[in-house]
Amino acid sequence: MIISGKKLANNLFLAPMAGFSDVGFRAVCAYLGADVTFSEMISSQALKYSSKKTLDMTITHPFEKVKIAQIFGHDCTDMANASISPALSGFDAIDINMGCPAPKIYKNGDGAALLNNLSLASKIIQAVVSASNKQVSVKVRLGDKQSNIAEIVRVCQESGASFITVHGRTSEQGYSGNVNLEAIALAKSVAKIPVVGNGDVFDIQNYKKMLSTDVDGVMIGRGAVGKPWFFAELLNKPYENKIDLIKKHISILKEHYPEKWLVLYLRKHFLAYASALAVKGEDKKLLATSDSIEKSLEVLSSYNKLF
Template identity: 35%
Template structure:
């Protein structure tokens, strides 16, 4: 798959998720098989450019190219300014968020709320494409609600304006993350455009990734919640698509090693206190479904220092390893880890 001048190593994409797809997570997923990753949303409000959170989200040091930054907002000029700002700070692709269903985003008429206003969508796309000399991509949903699916119209408009790739979550804004993804609508959009289309929604296993690619004709798949605590899902899918065979499940020691490496990157990226707190949700995701993990996760949320966190993790994994060296995850244990602000 190719986006502008960038030929990706494969067609497996990490979905942008606020509070999740920070630089450490993106880099880890790319290391474990993802060909492309889109950053968590960066504000389009110039007043916040100097905030610690925004500066952190604009930090791409050491990240494998192409670096894609997602911007969110509803004002064409402000979004154009945000695109220029992020390109000046290392972004090689700008992604526009018109897919997030979260109320705090839609209440300011950003994210998937924009799908209600196609003229404004056009203005935003034209402003951002004209503002930067890097590829601009777009993330959408199938429509505002089941009575108003306008993804085909928006996709054609986007291609005409110069959007160079489209990612599409197979649900409406009203559906949020409920019900089944609408792969028929994704297939319809694929037939209507010539730019790359990346399918998103309910892709939790290698078999499902293969099915979605074949059923919709999409050029790639985007994986969000299923990668939380399971970043090796990308290499599993890559291997399955290439061979038709499953990779062995990761061994206990590898899970421990991947998680500890991730946590140390979080501590360094955020600082000790914030890093320790951010790490809690990742530890919960990594251990979800493992034997005796419920009590471990509950106790983890009470710990207040990095040393306590790391000691508890090593004790837990030593206990696991004494019982078995390899772990199997059930599909239903990795599907829904709670709602995040996924675009």
């Protein structure tokens, strides 16, 4: 795939993940092989007020090759304005969230709720495409209660989306059941724009199954949480000591965020790293309640094995 004039080496995408896709994590995933990294979803409303929390989500890193800012909302003007916000100037492209089923998003008519209102979805895409001089993509689920992915693809491409990412579940499904690869294959077969397949890629077998749908790219979310080296593993590339990679994640964050905030924020990443490093019992508890980044790193280091 080519995005914003940049040819992707491996067509591997890191998913937008609210609360996880911080700049340090994205940078390390990019360093380990992700061609495209997405910001956490950013509220078009919040961008209007340039809150510190929102601006914090817009920090990027030179390791990131193709950087995409994901925005959400249901108002065409707000979405168009958000896409041209100076805060997003460091990103190569804009993605519109039409797949988030979280109640606080969905009930507001944002995210996956737009899959029930494709005429508004189309207007939002068109408004963002005409406002922004960047490529605009859309991330969707298969539908709300039932799959109507062929129609969704048609609406997105006719409205000017340059590619579409399809998480192969309906909103109603949440994360239950398995990802529907047939529906992703259907999306690809009807699409004239590139399709990125997403959902349940946790190992090389799932990755190959996703590729067998003929998608143009593969997006990975949970498979990379606590395991950014998953990208290198998929590409069969050697990577350095895991603790050094975790330290890289942290040191990038330390450049931008205060230690006091990071201590609490990093607990969830440390727990995710703990799962990947098979950290046990009491040590896991220690990470969950840690008030020292150094202490947490010591715990993880004691489980670290060189590959």
